[in-house]
Amino acid sequence: MSLHPDPYRAIDRQPDPSRYVKSLEARGETRSQTRLREHFLRFARVKPGWRVLEVGSGTGVICRDLGRIVGPRGAVVGVDPSRVFVEAARRLARTHGVGDRVRFVVGDGERLRFREGAFDAALAVTVLLHVPRALAVLREMIRVTRPGGIVGVQDQDFGTLALDHPDRALTRRILDGVAMKIYADPWSGRTLFGTLRRLGLRRVRLSTDVYQDTRLEPWTKSMLERRAEHAVALGLVGERQARRWLETLEAQARAGSFVLTLNFYGVVGVKPG
């Protein structure tokens, strides 16, 4: 069976899943991403001693931060459908000294194996845009959160990806063309505020943040390389065109004129009752 073009739908079936372990960890270490994550977790107001669930925990970047916030009296559970990610996340949590309070399980966000109200907070970070039935995941997150607890989501919105490149038409064909074809909802970020309100959460708040890169950081570079690869595979551009597009970006970075920005929408609400 042919693979869906979004690798995050089936990491374990990719030819080299370890590539995505490296990519998520590289993103986690990127300065502007660290700032985005810290802002979102402060905005979510997670407290020491809480039990927190992260759906779509990947290699555990957010869970490790959460482990430090909830402290030794709290507990964090990460759920992810990828066995490769769950194993990497367990190993990395131990290496980072939070293995005692952060645990990872293989599972699907649409069918969480936890009882109603089991958590003080349930979060999903850069997950929903990959998921065809995002509403089912959100409903599950609400179910497993206690009344008065927090449900929080943060997604980037690829309709806001701005990249300075002299060939604007080609840039649009690659960036918009690929995002529209691979993501369940490339514009998920901007929809989250309305969605959480419609699902009945109270005191829903939105905080919009911007990922900004002026240096062509390793994570940005690998993301743009994957976009170019996808654009060729999807027949949107030719191989030479894609290669030249990337070379121009690298030349811009060497000349100190590289600019890429991307909006991240963080939305947090309180479960009523």
Ligand SMILES: C[S@@+](CC[C@H](N)C(=O)[O-])C[C@H]1O[C@@H](n2cnc3c(N)ncnc32)[C@H](O)[C@@H]1O
């Ligand atoms: C871009 S990664 C984000 C990982 C992590 N939250 C972070 O920010 O580092 C998206 C994650 O969503 C997971 N995912 C995809 N479909 C899912 C589903 N139905 N339920 C839960 N997680 C899912 C993927 O396996 C992947 O780990």
